[in-house]
Amino acid sequence: MGTREALSSNQPRKNRPLKRGDALGRTEKLRKASPIRRVVVGSLLAGLIVVVMIGGRTAIRSVNEWTKIQQITIVGLERLSREEITEKLNLPSDSSLWSIDMDHLKGQLETHPWIRAVTFDRVLPHSLIVQVEERQPAALLRASKTTYFLDEEGHLLPGETTKAGEALPVLEGMTSKFFSQHKDESHRRAKQGIHLAELLSERFPGRPTVNVAHAHTTIVDLPSFRFQFGQEADRQWERFLVLYPTVKDTIERKSQEVDLRFSQKVILRKRTL
Incomplete structure (x- = not known):
């Protein structure tokens, strides 16, 4: 009997199950501790944020100074x-x-x-x-009683024009009011007029005057020639250059009007104005 008792006393004791009252007590303690823990953690985080903000503002102030x-x-x-x-x-x-x-x-x-x-x-x-x-002046715009500079993109440049503008091509047919009311269209017409003036100046002498009053027709006047262009002005000009060697003598001998507005045609007529 003594031996059995000794053996049994050396064996580990099994954990006794918690009583229901003990479990409820511990759960209640945890519930009470959780709000306190949240308050403490929240306070620490808030304090850390304040410190970071103060430090950040100080750093920003130092950099700005x-x-x-x-x-x-x-x-x-x-x-x-x-x-x-x-x-x-x-x-x-x-x-x-x-x-x-x-x-x-x-x-x-x-x-x-x-x-x-x-x-x-x-x-x-x-x-x-x-x-x-x-912006650099690329042309003059004669609008009513006032003359303005235009840049190559067709933007109206206010202010007094200088003597440097005397060599620039002249655009007519639009007012400053038209520019303010129809911005995109006025820029398009002015840009095309300036472009055509540059093309003709490379081939013929004289200062170009360009009428851009009509949406689909651009008229370029030179001392001895008048050119009328339609919507596909670059293609029309290329067609004229192909034909030009054959009509060069006729055009240069007397004042001519060259109408390029019609498809596959180059019309030459005596210039009336």
Whole structure:
């Protein structure tokens, strides 16, 4: 008997099952502890976020102070003045190289009719370089009692025309009001008129005058010739160049009107006006 008791006492005791009351007590303690734990963890996270935000703001403030804009260099100006550009930029006195919105500034400057494109360069620690590409006059527009410059894309350039414009081709048939009310169409007509004036100037002497009053017909007047083009002007001009060697003497001997508006035809007639 003693041996059996000794053997049984050396064997591991089996875990006794928890009583129902004990299990409920532990669950209740965990439930009470969970809200407290959540509050503590939430407070720690909130504190960490505040610290990060304060540190981030301090870092941003330091960077802005270190890169505060003290010098603005503007290059590419011919007609426009530095004052016009800085007025359009309208930068606050505390602007830094990293606080400014380049796209916004670019949009502001490119609303100026004489500005074609703008680029910016940051030069640490305090310099901003503004590269301006101005539109270049390619023709004159005679509109009512006022004459304007036009660039090669057909944009109306306000302001006083200079003596440099005396050698440029002249466009007629559109007003400044037409440009403001029919932007795309006015650009298309002006662009085509300038293009045709350039083509004819390469072949014939004299200053071209181009009538763009009609949507589908462009009339180019030179001292001794008048050309009428339709919608496919480039193709019509190529057709004329093929025929030109055979009619060159006739055209150059007397004032002629060359009508290229009709398909597969080159019509020559005596110029009346």
